[in-house]
Amino acid sequence: MSTTPRDPHRPVAHLRPPRNWINDPNGLVFHDGHYHVSYQYNPSGATHANMHWGHFRSPDLLTWEPLPIALSPNPDGVDADGCFSGNAVSDGDRLVAFYSAHREDRSPQHQPITCAVSHDGGNSFRPRGELLIPELPEGCTMYRDPYVWQDGDGWRMLVGAALADGRAAALLYDSPDLENWTYRGPFAARRPEPVGGTEEFTGDGWECPQYLPAADGPGALLFSTWTEPTGPQRVAVLIGEEHDGHFKAGPAVPADHGPDCYAPALLRAPGGRWLLWGWSWEARDEAWAVADGWAGVLTLPREIHVDDGTLRQQPATELLALRGEHAVHAEGVTDGPQRVDLGSVGRAFDLTARLEPTGNAGLRLLTTPDGSEYLDIRVDTDAGELVVDRDHASLDPRARGGSYRMPCPSGQPVELRVAVDHSIVEIFLITTGQVLTLRFYPTGQGPWRLEARSASGTRLGFAVDAWELHPLVIKEPSTGTAEPAPTSPSP
Numbered sequence: 001m002s003t004t005p006r007d008p009h010r011p012v013a014h015l016r017p018p019r020n021w022i023n024d025p026n027g028l029v030f031h032d033g034h035y036h037v038s039y040q041y042n043p044s045g046a047t048h049a050n051m052h053w054g055h056f057r058s059p060d061l062l063t064w065e066p067l068p069i070a071l072s073p074n075p076d077g078v079d080a081d082g083c084f085s086g087n088a089v090s091d092g093d094r095l096v097a098f099y100s101a102h103r104e105d106r107s108p109q110h111q112p113i114t115c116a117v118s119h120d121g122g123n124s125f126r127p128r129g130e131l132l133i134p135e136l137p138e139g140c141t142m143y144r145d146p147y148v149w150q151d152g153d154g155w156r157m158l159v160g161a162a163l164a165d166g167r168a169a170a171l172l173y174d175s176p177d178l179e180n181w182t183y184r185g186p187f188a189a190r191r192p193e194p195v196g197g198t199e200e201f202t203g204d205g206w207e208c209p210q211y212l213p214a215a216d217g218p219g220a221l222l223f224s225t226w227t228e229p230t231g232p233q234r235v236a237v238l239i240g241e242e243h244d245g246h247f248k249a250g251p252a253v254p255a256d257h258g259p260d261c262y263a264p265a266l267l268r269a270p271g272g273r274w275l276l277w278g279w280s281w282e283a284r285d286e287a288w289a290v291a292d293g294w295a296g297v298l299t300l301p302r303e304i305h306v307d308d309g310t311l312r313q314q315p316a317t318e319l320l321a322l323r324g325e326h327a328v329h330a331e332g333v334t335d336g337p338q339r340v341d342l343g344s345v346g347r348a349f350d351l352t353a354r355l356e357p358t359g360n361a362g363l364r365l366l367t368t369p370d371g372s373e374y375l376d377i378r379v380d381t382d383a384g385e386l387v388v389d390r391d392h393a394s395l396d397p398r399a400r401g402g403s404y405r406m407p408c409p410s411g412q413p414v415e416l417r418v419a420v421d422h423s424i425v426e427i428f429l430i431t432t433g434q435v436l437t438l439r440f441y442p443t444g445q446g447p448w449r450l451e452a453r454s455a456s457g458t459r460l461g462f463a464v465d466a467w468e469l470h471p472l473v474i475k476e477p478s479t480g481t482a483e484p485a486p487t488s489p490s491p
């Protein structure tokens with residue numbers, strides 16, 4: 001399989017199959033010395049339909065081996081119209097994948113839970129065939145996306161839901177054996193409330209709940225907010241502690257401050273480390289993605305933890321090994337209004353910056369030689385926010401614009417880590433552990449340039465380094481074929 005991008009927008013350091021549609025990361029699990037990453041996958045096209053689980057594994061987060069498709073809808077089965085999202089656990093020599101079984105002849109928001117088992121390290125899965133949890137608790141108006149984890153001698157499961165009383169919820173089950181499940185009630189449930197400091201709400205229903213139970217101190221319940229009639233919105237997190245099957249937490253806050261991260265999922269890695277991947281959807285017209293033959297990408301794997309009541313994220317340490325040529329090393333001071341050219345970068349780079357602005361100032365990534373196309377990352381010191389502005393990031397009107405903000409404490413240096421990969425940018429504010437993900441679609445063909453810029457009357461002290469990003473190594477599939485013929489029902 002080639003790792004060369006077939007078009008200028010296809011990322012190289014972010015995981016996705018060569019073609020077609022992907023959405024949520026699924027079945028994230030460390031098993032038999034490998035990180036397993038599955039994902040919602042349509043093997044027949046670049047639109048959301050016919051959901052399978054595609055599957056990669058890696059020993060080190062850098063070299064990935066495509067495995068055969070893990071789960072395929074069975075045309076006569078409980079999942080005839082899609083194997084929707086879920087996770088997987090490692091249980092001795094077994095990998096057990098739990099997922100949402102979709103049939104269009106059920107209520108459209110009801111995807112009951114089923115499972116599939118692999119005894120060969122994820123090369124093949126035997127679907128259960130029947131539903132594992134056939135009955136929904138009373139009063140569920142939405143139900144899907146199991147998240148199973150081991151707890152002492154037993155197992156627990158959360159399922160994303162909306163309840164008839166107007167609350168969105170993560171419903172709790174437990175099991176002694178992964179086979180017999182008992183419903184224990186809502187683990188957390190909330191009427192729509194603002195997601196701290198934003199104009200977003202926690203939604204009518206929660207998709208893909210994920211739980212990080214901290215060993216001591218508070219843990220995190222992440223969920224993706226879903227609202228009628230538009231569907232998926234943003235990602236939020238509750239920080240709190242469990243008491244007798246109920247998660248007591250403060251107000252919801254954003255888990256990613258950008259517009260293009262959804263359905264993030266957790267992997268419990270060896271050594272107590274937690275990793276997270278999200279789905280970064282396209283921010284361009286669907287017809288454009290369809291013409292290019294692919295849509296969606298997984299975010300970088302991120303290390304996450306709860307510290308001082310806050311969810312903190314940073315790129316997985318292993319990704320430092322993707323750094324190649326040291327393309328930019330620049331230090332200085334601007335006296336606004338002024339711009340300073342920092343040098344040129346390729347279409348995939350990893351940047352660190354230390355910014356000390358006295359007012360509005362920041363960095364600009366220029367993607368056309370005449371400077372008419374650019375992405376801005378700037379500090380708004382009055383608002384105490386970092387602003388990422390993509391209003392001019394593509395000359396193609398089919399790309400979405402907008403500017404997005406995350407809190408950025410004033411009066412102290414701003415430490416950033418920015419990963420840019422063709423059409424995705426993930427901006428980590430190191431000082432707060434917060435992150436903002438967005439997609440952008442530059443049209444410029446030539447080299448890209450970086451600038452430091454400051455507004456009139458503003459000084460900006462800057463120290464910027466950027467390294468070209470090597471592509472992930474995608475191995476040739478060693479067993480079977482990674483992309484079997486689509487299993488759509490015969491006409």
Ligand code: FRU
Pocket residue numbers: 023024040051084085086100144145207208232262263
């Ligand atoms: C979230 C989601 C899940 C569902 C899956 C279907 O993006 O809608 O709730 O299981 O995607 O592809």
